[in-house]
Amino acid sequence: MKNVTRHKSPKFFWQGNEAIVEGALAAGCRFYAGYPITPATEILEWMAQKMPALDGAFIQMEDEIASLGAVIGASLAGVKAMTATSGPGFSLMQENLGFACVAEVPCVIVNVMRGGPSTGLPTGPAQGDVLQARWGTHGDHPIIVLAPSTTLDCYLVTRQAFNFSEKYRTPVIILSDEVVSHTREVVTLPSKDDFPVIDRTRPTVPPEWFIPFETQGRLIPPMSAFGDGYRYHVTGLVHDVRGFPTIRPDEVHAFQRRMQQKISEHYTDIHWVEPYYLEDAEQIIIAYGSVARSALHAVRLGREMGKKIGLLKLLTLFPFPRAAIEKASLSCQDLLVPEMNWGQISREVKRVNRGRCRVLTLNKFDGTIITPQEILKKLSQN
């Protein structure tokens, strides 16, 4: 029990995965279910150590399908819940992820990306799961995907992931990668007042008046927990406002539209990017995850050499932060999207850019990081 948290000083020397655990616990996560997998296992191990003393629940399940199933069950019973995995496990979770979308169950799923496909490169970083996080479960659905790039990000992004999931009654995916999750850094935490904890809205009407998916003009219905006295039906089938299965086109349409709108209409709240040296930048790097670390270093090296380059770091990957990309594309000549994949976010950037400036790509998928020198070289070639 060496790892039980004792926050005496706001400064910590944490690994990324440890910061994810601390961020989750600070956000009020009190249920964890998971299955061992490299490079996410530390999250499982630390949760196993910490949950009991915090009166939370921890369970190691028989696989990742079961892990997400248990997380959804716990959330329906009113407890904030999370699981963490890597590529192969994330693929197994896709079906239950869709259930959480359709039944509007708040939960957080961490995917510490490693090289793929299949067993791939278990100990090497990659960013190959970006579009799987967006589109992996079957059927059209909205989703929130966040990507930390530093240890402090791991803490903050996880806290924010819980807030988004509770506020919008949706699963939120955190895409970390092997480098982000295994890097150890000194972290200075912000004051608690700067980062309020958001809890789901609970119904206040008498139980006999409760209509579980009646939104009364809002887009997110209040959510009761099993045992609260509001007995209702939860299903993965498309359902009407009372929660019962329906195939009536008008009800199906209303349901599908609300699903999309509850995320799209809160786009500005979910939109999270960090600009670095953008004011006069002629070349702007768009990066996320561990690549954003190299990119920031490249920008600082470049600035020392007098080059006008900047970085737009994406923390929200989906809904895609198009406003920030549009703004960047209006002010510079080149956008460079370095990624540890064949080009997944660069497609989104090209879609938003609509030919305004050149979109350069730098893709690496050999299980090693993209270095600042490689980024500078690419920029100077163009």
Added chain:
Amino acid sequence: MKDITKLIHHYLRHDKKFPHVWCPGCGNGIVLGALIRAIDHLEYSKDEIVLVSGIGCSGRMSVYVDFNTLHTTHGRALTFATGVKLANPKLKVIVIMGDGDALAIGGNHFIHAARRNIDLTTLIINNSIYGMTGGQHSPATPYGKMATTTALYNIERAFNISELAVTAGAVFVARGTVYHAEMLHKLMEKALQKKGFSLTEIITHCPTFFGRKNKMGSAVEMMEWQRDFAVPVEKAGKLPPEQMEEKFTIGVLVDKEAPGFLEEYEKVKTKAKRIHQQG
């Protein structure tokens, strides 16, 4: 009759989601009736019960009853139920699955839930076939029987569901049939009162697919088969083995004690909190 009307009004979402989807002659209604009688007799409140189901004909059961109900993904009912129970151990969590649901796609979850011994009352409705999708063979379809996915006959052996649960470590295992309806709700009462993972296997009939493909006659004739081939477990021990061939036992097959996940985890929590306080 008055009592039945009272039960219907109290426990069914009679004004919301009826008529149901089950075929004429289906045994699922008898299972649901037995479950409601058991719950009523034990005087649980509707608010404390969570009924979790999977996918298939049995999966629809959760729609019809006025409890906290959760209709999950195919085969995963036990995983959702594990999360519910662990997050709020005060809830009475009942899981209903079919044979294909629990043993094919959900087979891994089934053995691990039994091994883990988390307090869940599990019911498996065994009709030997996939009904909802139209009569494909399941892991409970006996060798030699017909289904829409057998060219001539089923070449695979069937799981013995109850024995699988015993081997996996379930602390309470019972088997009943929908023919023995009185016995069924008594078995369910025992299962509901048992702390730990309990399994009640319910042998039922699917006249629409299993019966038709195997020329077993009407629902009534299929229930007569249950009557003729089920042997109470107390009696079975006294019969010579040759008389038990092709027959199956009904009643409480296992009732034992073993450490439960929830109780063990509570101990860990108490210890961890003490260590934490001591610094």
